[in-house]
Amino acid sequence: MQNPNLTRRRMIAITATALGSTLASGARFARAQDAFRWHGSALGAQVSMEIYHHDRAEAERLARDCLLDVRRMEQQFSLYRPDSAICTLNRTGILVAPDPEMVALLKQSLIFSDLTGGAFDPTVQPLWRLYADHFASERPDPEGPSQDRLADVLTKVGRHGVQVGDDRIALTNRGAAITLNGIAQGFATDRVVEKLRKAGLTTTLVDMGEIRAIGSRPGGAAWRIGLADPDRPGAITERIDLIDRAVATTAGAGFRFDAAGRFTHLFDPRTGLSPSLYRTVSVVAPTATEADALSTAFSLMAVRQIQEIVASRPNVLVHMIDSEGALVACGA
Template structure:
């Protein structure tokens, strides 16, 4: 998941997943250029607040480069829909005016997916928590902020603006019915963009691809037939991994409160419980492996706020989903369907 934009904070993202091993001889190019090395065509850039990359294998290098370029164009188009960093994006217009008329089909699809996962998790996933972010951002960027956070009254006033039932979505209109309401798609947009890139590459017939937009999704296995090896980061030790997992034809996403903290003690993070307005510290990290990056992204966000019993209930009704929760003591709990 990615993080929100606020002008008075130096917002950076600590990556929670990484590609551990890549094909020998392949290399990245930064910006909008594409690398030629070995059998791989790889691209690296930034989008939706994170460093992203695409790696594909194709017998026709010119066609491979065209496919990567189209994927990058798709990501840029989605960024203009979902990004809170771009003042003229569709989501920023919605938050300013409370309405989008004739919304883009991808905006409608992602908002409907957000509401679906909100229902699936009994409200733990909620795209309308943006007012909570703004509350805490304003509080901790003020002069001499109270280290205990905003007052209970301010939290209660802000919670009155939150609630997915106040987000109405149809093919011809998106509306926020509560005064002062605003949304963020930062807990799901990177996963959705990853899936859209994968859809394009699958339609082109590719069977060996890795797309990394903060959430990682693999098409097939590596060229030599081995799984893609993905590392899950230790949020307390920069550059260290808690474990590695194998990925074939699935996606993985990780959420952790340490990804962004408002205060030095980490009591207040980007992960907001929409029921309380607080940032629970149930787990050090939560990783979800799922068929799509959209689902992995949304569920890793929601599960960070949910007790194990509720996580198990959700996993039990989802096909091919696995959740991996690590607590502050380093104990790993795995929930499988």
């Protein structure tokens, strides 16, 4: 299991510059002239909602209901909770009568794994364990784990070792384990958005670690989102506009096992290594689930491969900063 004191999957902040409110410790309900803003903590990150609703009490109720849903999803997807469904699956290799949301998210994970040729792979958790144990040991080899240990762990990795059915989820490779940290925040964001849409909301910004907009800002302007620079705290690389779309950002700098930054939380499931193709990858997509999964996968893929996938996905845009600091954009 990942150590919650080390990091969450992504420490790169996606700053919603439209919000502008200072986060408080714990949950906080703030009142604004036209908006109801909620800030708190969930899914290992600071989260927020900006809701425009004529009834402030109803907006507050909706925010609390959404938070309850997110807490319930944490109980399914969190590697930080020993009693979560995912920890039970990793420990026993099987889940009987799994929660429908666990089934839905795993099925989505396997779809994106197939789409990206295995670059997105929920079974890379054994690689995290390998590197965490290696660099937590006394005088770890700066070159990383031995080739023999890496080769052994790679036998446990591979999406074909996951069987997902409505009544049963199983890991067929001995020692296999999954992580949903590359997609769960996007999935939770979409679930919250679905709930708010069903309640009739048409102007809302949801940030559950990934950001998704419902409609535009009051007056019709787009939500303006600032993408944080992973190497310069507080700096923004660029700003993008969102209307009825989502954005997610992934960067190796989100967590580094070693001081040199050669080994990060981004694992290539084919080699077990951490490529440094890009400083940061941001994906704009119709849903936060898609943006989240693709930003993870694209961090491990060549530009040509990314372009081929983007060409097949409606309304997907990619903003990347390569290892030399150059901005690369894909999509219309």
